[in-house]
Amino acid sequence: MIKIIEVNNPALEKLFLELPTSIYKNNDDVVLPFENEIKVIFDKVRKNEESIYNQWLVIKDGSFIGRVAAYIPTQQSVKGYIGFIDVAENKEACLLLLSTACNWLKENGIKTVEGPVNFRDKDRFWGLMIEGQKHHAYSENFHTPDLYKWFTEFGFSELYQQQTSQVNSQKFNFSRINTIAQRVINKTDYSYIHFNKRETVKFATDFCTIYNQAWNHHPDFLPFKYHQALQLIQELNLLLKEEFIWYAYYQNKPIAFYINIIDLSHVIKPFKGKWNLIKKIKLLYALKCKPIIKLRGIIFGIIPEFRNQGIETGLIMSCYNAVIKNPSIETIEMTWVGDFNPKMVSLIKAIGGEVVKKHVTFSMNF
Numbered sequence: 130m131i132k133i134i135e136v137n138n139p140a141l142e143k144l145f146l147e148l149p150t151s152i153y154k155n156n157d158d159v160v161l162p163f164e165n166e167i168k169v170i171f172d173k174v175r176k177n178e179e180s181i182y183n184q185w186l187v188i189k190d191g192s193f194i195g196r197v198a199a200y201i202p203t204q205q206s207v208k209g210y211i212g213f214i215d216v217a218e219n220k221e222a223c224l225l226l227l228s229t230a231c232n233w234l235k236e237n238g239i240k241t242v243e244g245p246v247n248f249r250d251k252d253r254f255w256g257l258m259i260e261g262q263k264h265h266a267y268s269e270n271f272h273t274p275d276l277y278k279w280f281t282e283f284g285f286s287e288l289y290q291q292q293t294s295q296v297n298s299q300k301f302n303f304s305r306i307n308t309i310a311q312r313v314i315n316k317t318d319y320s321y322i323h324f325n326k327r328e329t330v331k332f333a334t335d336f337c338t339i340y341n342q343a344w345n346h347h348p349d350f351l352p353f354k355y356h357q358a359l360q361l362i363q364e365l366n367l368l369l370k371e372e373f374i375w376y377a378y379y380q381n382k383p384i385a386f387y388i389n390i391i392d393l394s395h396v397i398k399p400f401k402g403k404w405n406l407i408k409k410i411k412l413l414y415a416l417k418c419k420p421i422i423k424l425r426g427i428i429f430g431i432i433p434e435f436r437n438q439g440i441e442t443g444l445i446m447s448c449y450n451a452v453i454k455n456p457s458i459e460t461i462e463m464t465w466v467g468d469f470n471p472k473m474v475s476l477i478k479a480i481g482g483e484v485v486k487k488h489v490t491f492s493m494n495f
Contacts, residue, residue: 136184161402179203199230209234211244252427256488285491291465294482310446313439324374333358335383343430372451385431387444392425420457426464
């Protein structure tokens with residue numbers, strides 16, 4: 130027998146956070162997030178008086194086999210979201226989770242639902258994985274192929290696909306992109322500067338300036354505030370290497386950024402979502418003593434008035450010039466790009482990018 134349980138106490142919340150560990154215990158492809166990382170996401174939503182969310186678990190024959198959450202950004206919202214759906218390969222359980230989350234959204238006045246998504250930042254836990262499970266990375270949604278079929282059977286339609294490409298550092302199409310990049314890099318009004326931890330205040334401020342102008346036309350846009358940028362830098366501090374984070378300026382005004390982090394998915398995978406002192410020591414040892422073999426792009430943003438001017442090529446070349454000084458780096462995984470951005474898709478293909486993963490963001494009207 131299958132039944133649904135609302136998460137309404139600390140014990141059930143703990144089960145909600147821990148559940149992926151049991152669901153994917155026999156899957157060697159999954160890089161589980163640390164349980165506290167997911168808790169932090171919900172804590173942030175809880176602190177926002179305008180937002181509300183709910184969580185559910187599904188249980189079969191005494192065992193928990195699935196979870197889902199639903200989120201409403203503001204009291205005026207007509208669009209809601211579902212996310213953090215993980216379920217054992219059981220169609221009935223999946224459909225029950227979807228119907229419960231969607232019914233709760235409808236009861237709260239929501240007309241449209243999108244998902245599965247994070248409840249804030251698009252750089253992590255966004256979309257339903259449909260291809261590339263073998264390339265799964267840390268802080269990325271993982272799903273088995275059946276979930277796509279069950280989402281569509283329930284009534285969801287694809288809103289957009291997200292492609293994640295990988296570029297081999299030895300196969301980077303230098304000659305094709307360098308000519309375009311140099312034209313922009315050599316213009317006197319433009320400058321390209323990499324991140325400097327000693328100037329965190331400046332770069333956090335510039336990040337907000339660029340982000341808020343680059344994404345403010347999106348529906349349900351929430352501005353990125355300075356304290357959030359500082360918090361993001363602190364959260365990613367161990368994975369940040371200055372020369373792989375680039376900003377572009379026009380007459381000293383920030384206009385674009387391209388942010389990469391060190392990818393330690395291969396180190397984190399054996400942790401199985403658990404975090405303790407020994408695992409922290411192992412992670413620090415890998416960062417200090419092991420060579421970097423892979424970078425991972427997490428966000429790429431350009432202010433609208435400077436798009437289609439080659440700025441993106443200047444950022445990519447600046448990062449590439451830093452990569453070739455680190456010969457241990459074998460691959461760069463680009464930030465995901467939606468199929469609504471064909472120019473960026475074409476650019477990544479032109480530099481030698483190969484699509485290795487696909488996610489889908491779904492939508493459904495009630």
